[in-house]
Structure formats: C-alpha cells, structure tokens
Amino acid sequence: DTAVSQTPKYLVTQMGNDKSIKCEQNLGHDTMYWYKQDSKKFLKIMFSYNNKELIINETVPNRFSPKSPDKAHLNLHINSLELGDSAVYFCASSPRGGRWDEQFFGPGTRLTVL
Amino acid sequence: AQSVAQPEDQVKVAEGNPLTVKCTYSVSGNPYLFWYVQYPNRGLQFLLKYITGDNLVKGSYGFEAEFNKSQTSFHLKKPSALVSDSALYFCAVHLSSNTGKLIFGQGTTLQVKP
Numbered sequence: 001d002t003a004v005s006q007t008p009k010y011l012v013t014q015m016g017n018d019k020s021i022k023c024e025q026n027l028g029h030d031t032m033y034w035y036k037q038d039s040k041k042f043l044k045i046m047f048s049y050n051n052k053e054l055i056i057n058e059t060v061p062n063r064f065s066p067k068s069p070d071k072a073h074l075n076l077h078i079n080s081l082e083l084g085d086s087a088v089y090f091c092a093s094s095p096r097g098g099r100w101d102e103q104f105f106g107p108g109t110r111l112t113v114l
Numbered sequence: 115a116q117s118v119a120q121p122e123d124q125v126k127v128a129e130g131n132p133l134t135v136k137c138t139y140s141v142s143g144n145p146y147l148f149w150y151v152q153y154p155n156r157g158l159q160f161l162l163k164y165i166t167g168d169n170l171v172k173g174s175y176g177f178e179a180e181f182n183k184s185q186t187s188f189h190l191k192k193p194s195a196l197v198s199d200s201a202l203y204f205c206a207v208h209l210s211s212n213t214g215k216l217i218f219g220q221g222t223t224l225q226v227k228p
Contacts, residue, residue: 041202041221042218042221044218045215048215056215092158099208102160103160104160105157105158105159107155107157108157
C-alpha cells in the first residue's frame with residue numbers, strides 16, 4: 001500500500017536515553033515533515049526537508065536532530081530524552097512542499113519518557 | 115502574527131443533524147486553508163482545502179467548507195452528521211512563504227450522538 005509509515009508505533013524509555021524514530025513514504029513526494037502533538041492534542045511543526053535539504057527548522061532543542069538519507073526517508077533522533085519530550089510524533093509528506101499541497105500523515109509514534 | 119483559531123473545543127450534534135465546526139484565520143496575503151480529521155490513535159487525514167475560486171469547497175466524506183473573506187472564516191460543514199464522523203478536527207493555514215509550513219488550530223472534538 002502507498003502510505004507514510006513510522007517505526008516504532010510506541011516507544012517507552014527512561015530519561016537521559018537516546019532514541020530514534022524512522023519514517024518512510026512511498027508516495028514519491030519531495031517533502032517530508034516532523035510534527036509534535038502534545039497531551040492537549042496541539043500540533044506543531046518541528047522540521048521539514050525538501051529532497052534531502054532542510055527547509056523548516058523550528059525552535060526545537062538541539063537534542064532533536066532530523067536526518068534524511070534520501071527523499072523517501074526522514075528520521076528523527078533525540079538525545080538525552082526529557083520528561084517533556086513525551087508526546088506523539090507524526091511524520092508527514094507532501095508532493096512538493098508548496099502552499100497548495102495537502103500533507104499525508106503517518107500513524108504516529110507515541111513516545112513516553114519515564 | 116499569522117494564526118488560525120478554532121473557538122470551540124467540542125461540538126456535539128445528534129446523528130442526522132447538520133454540523134458546523136468553526137475556524138477563523140489571520141494571515142497576510144491570500145490564505146491557503148485546510149481541514150484535517152484525526153480519528154483516535156490515528157494520523158491526520160486531509161479533508162479539503164481552499165486555494166482560490168469558489169467560496170464553497172467540497173471534500174471527502176460529504177464534508178464541505180465555506181470560505182468567507184470578510185469574516186476571515188473557513189467553517190467546516192456537513193448537512194447530515196454520522197456517528198462515524200466523531201473525531202478531532204483541525205483547521206490549518208499555510209503561511210505566506212512558500213515553505214509548506216502549516217499552522218494548525220487547537221482542534222475541535224466532534225461528538226455525534228446516535
């Protein structure tokens with residue numbers, strides 16, 4: 001099936017650990033995104049890549065580092081995890097990243113930091 | 115600052131009745147407006163968008179939205195609600211720059227009662 005997929009779906013870890021979330025899209029899109037949804041369901045963009053180039057880099061702690069090995073993949077690495085990092089992280093993609101493009105979202109990764 | 119607001123945290127309607135989920139926006143330049151729906155434990159799904167043209171936009175699952183420039187609103191509507199429409203609805207606006215950056219409203223939970 002064509003889709004945006006994320007692994008893992010659930011991630012439970014201790015404070016101070018380092019973890020990664022992987023995202024893949026097989027829609028042939030040029031642009032990929034990472035969003036954070038907090039406990040109040042508020043959704044905020046973190047990063048965006050267009051054809052492996054960083055386009056959007058919001059005010060996010062340096063502990064968060066995205067990596068795009070190719071335009072179909074966008075991974076998120078988080079160092080020294082903190083309690084406040086607990087959230088659902090969504091990956092998304094869009095055809096060209098233009099203002100008119102709808103975005104296609106993955107199922108999310110629920111990160112719980114203990 | 116460019117923003118989008120959803121004034122109601124929750125909307126409750128009876129099945130078969132019309133529904134409206136409200137959204138107002140504040141952007142510089144022409145607005146590019148979107149509605150997304152999030153079912154429990156799922157990623158967001160695109161419903162419809164307004165780019166230009168007809169103020170009444172039709173989308174997926176029988177939803178439509180009316181763009182009103184004078185009131186800076188983009189309310190989501192459906193003539194006859196279904197129980198399966200119960201979900202979290204997000205209004206979003208693309209910022210003026212062509213980066214694909216979406217700003218989301220805080221979300222409105224729609225509850226359709228049988």
